[in-house]
Amino acid sequence: MRTTIIKKTLRVPISDGAPGDGAAVARQLDAALLGSGFKTSRDLLEHIGGVADAEERAAEVVRAVKELIGARGQHNPYFKEFPHNVPDTLAFWRECLRDAVAQGVKPTNNLLALPKYGRVQHTYEEMLRAHDELIPSLKDRITVVHLGGTLDEEVRRLFEELASSPIPLAEADRALLGELAVLCPDVEVEVPVRENRAILNAVRLVAQRPLEDIDTVTDVLRLAAEASGGDVTLAEPTRFRSFRRPERRALLRALDGVAASKLGDVHQNREAWKRLGERLHPHEHPFEQARDVFAVARGEKVARSFAGQVEMAFAENDVERAVRVLSNAPGMLLRQLDRLLRNGAADLAGHVEAAVPEVSGRVLVSVLEHLANRTTPDTARVFASRSRRVWIADDTRPPLDPGSVAEIVEVVENELVRRLPAYSELVVDDEVLDVVVPVSGTEEGFGVLPRGSKLSLDGDVLRFFVHWRQRAKRTDYDLSALLLNEEFEYQGHVSWTRLKLGGAEYSGDVTEAPDGATEFIDLHRKAVKARYVVPQVNIYSGEGFDEVAESMFGFMSRDRARKGKPFEPSTVRARSAMRGRGKVALPAMFERQGDAWVGTWLHLYLRGTPWGNRVEENRDVVKLIAAAALRRRYFTVARLRDLFARKKSTEDAPVIRVGLAQDAGGTVTTVAELGKLLSD
Structure with a gap:
């Protein structure tokens, strides 16, 4: 700990x-x-x-x-002298064939069958001797x-930070919150995010302590999923465990207390409720309303869901009725704004004004970001799930009326200004102005920023890397880079099929990682002609990103004259874990701007194919994603600063500082804490 x-x-x-x-x-x-x-x-x-x-x-x-x-492992590239003396691709393959023949191995077109290919031919110490300090x-x-403080104080402080987060946590942080909850059973804290409430209640359930903050049937389902080691977000199916009789009684009692007014919510997770019912045996307990939940899931009892009422109103072209129904659920009203505007809802700004005081800050930020991108037409829609899986569809929606959007934006911004804390002075570091205000957790790591955030990287060389360690079977990850021009047109790539191209160099293909493996790509600023570079990590074979013992992506920058080994910890600017569900990872992309590279965080995963993913096969969809990511207008710290300016300062209020790193006194609001500034 x-x-x-x-x-x-x-x-x-x-x-x-x-x-x-x-x-x-x-x-x-x-x-x-x-x-x-x-x-x-x-x-x-x-x-x-x-x-x-x-x-x-x-x-x-x-x-x-x-x-x-990510400096604990030995980062040993396939080519010992990388970035120097990287061979021509075909010449290297011929060398591997000659080596195979010399060892008496039958020649083959399968590179993986060649003894020299994909297996590092030198020790880590030999690699070190090939590089100057x-x-x-x-x-x-x-x-x-x-x-910091004492261990107990730091455990409590971290528990309170995670539990009180106004935005959903990333998977690693949710797991950590569960560990901390066991250590802090009596710490009281306000928990705004429902997934976090379920995590704390799962700890209480196992300890046979009273459950708290349950006000919907879905809260009970999340709790049961978390207590079973499943997905508390309910995005993935959970195999519910066998609960002890006191646990079954506690879950059914909690369900009985909220079921009467929330039966309509059962439909969206009907199959999960059926599976949970098999574990809870509701017929053995005297909770009649709880039994109704499972009856609705099985179709034995009818309950009109709130979403169903809204859909019926839209189906009957009764937009005003849809607005009236949605006014009873402020969060859902704001999430349906685009649809309501497209269907000509009247006086929508007035309904929004009545709703916004009851809506979380992260939803308000999401609404502003969405509306900022809807007044001009677009060719494609890029969707990203909470598990960061991405897919693309044609955008057939007409653009929204700028006047109607402006009215709603003003209402939402006024609410955010009202929520901002009083301050005597606002100090915002320049390096965070292009950082996106987070509405959900990001990948675990160092220097990791929310999707869409930008950072500038100087130096002659930009080097990015992937490191992975397989758990149970041979696993081959391939670091690649797609090179695009100003119009996002394909200009080439660097990968195991093309070891170098115009100032971009690849460190060599490693095809198994029982003790960990690392691949690098260098971009020489003055030699690379591409405007955009999109790194990607392709799973060629073996375990997925969420199955391996560890996997990470990172980048560093340095000047060419500085020498050094391929992985120098002091030059690492960021290191992000890769734990998404998909076969192709798109952690970030880079754009040339003058004498610097500007990085943009993506945190996205493509479905890919079960085996043999290559950069050549997914380049068209990656081009669309890259273009969409750079065109999108995000809600950044710069916009938050403008909202603070509208609130104006107060003489006797504290100074608010916003930056990337915390100071010794703990007075800096870091990126992860920005959401708390927008909480009411």
């Missing part, structure tokens, strides 16, 4: 060991962290220097930051690691 806290917060819990002389260890720690792009704060340095278990605490910090940036640079990233 101490390591987890350091990785999540960059705060080191205070050691509870005896006093001692750890000054030498503290200096060694600071030097070791600098090699990875980190530095100890003064308070942390003094604390490590004054405890007897300084060596243990220092090793703990180093281990945590190396895990954070990295020349330090003032441009290198330096991230400060601070001293």
